[in-house]
Amino acid sequence: MLIALTIAVLAAGGVFLIMQRGMVRIVVGMGLISHAANLIILAAGIGAWRGEPFPSRTPLDQAADPLPQAFVLTAIVITMATTAFMLALAALGRSDDTRSAEDPTEQSPLETRANSASRMSRDSHRVQRVAQRLKGAR
Template sequence: MILAVTVGVLVAGGTYLLLSRSMVRSVFGIAVLSHAANFVLLAAGVPAWRSEPLSDTTDPALMGDPLPMAFVLTAIVITLAVTVVMLTFAVLGHNDDTHKTPATGETHV
């Protein structure tokens, strides 16, 4: 129940940030949404009541599924790379709230 509420809060917060006008807030919204997806993948592996996935001392029926854990690890690395690239674009980009008139070159806010 706590994990489902956590995923719901992260999805709601990530969607709110993603829909904002600022590029940096949108990047953070994507990062928060990816954390919610990671929680969903971890919940699929059911690590709470199962034991370590790759040990010889555990019955195979009681082992946790290592595939969702590998997916989450891969997703964390990809999210970090995408976040860094998008934050770089946000820093190098221009301010969306200002624009120049093509004819006169004046800046309007």
């Protein structure tokens, strides 16, 4: 009964967070739903009346099935990698629909400055500084 309530709370919290607008909330919601699915797999595969899954200690017809635990361990690793990837996308992305008006002149972190670069004039202080450094290096 307690595990079913835990699964229900995790799934409901995950759905609630996914319905929000922020990317980080969506990522956390996906993690909660993943944990709920892992608990469902464990609850379906583990019976309290089963013995240890070792043939030397328990007869094979009474042993617990270790396959659901292996599935959950694999799912945890996949969830961690997917969560890290989604958090990276949330950090780098611009259009998550949570900001109001964006400045069109603002440069995206995914763009390079070479796309919008123009040639500098010879009397620019930066060009003069580079020329002085090149003369001093010779």
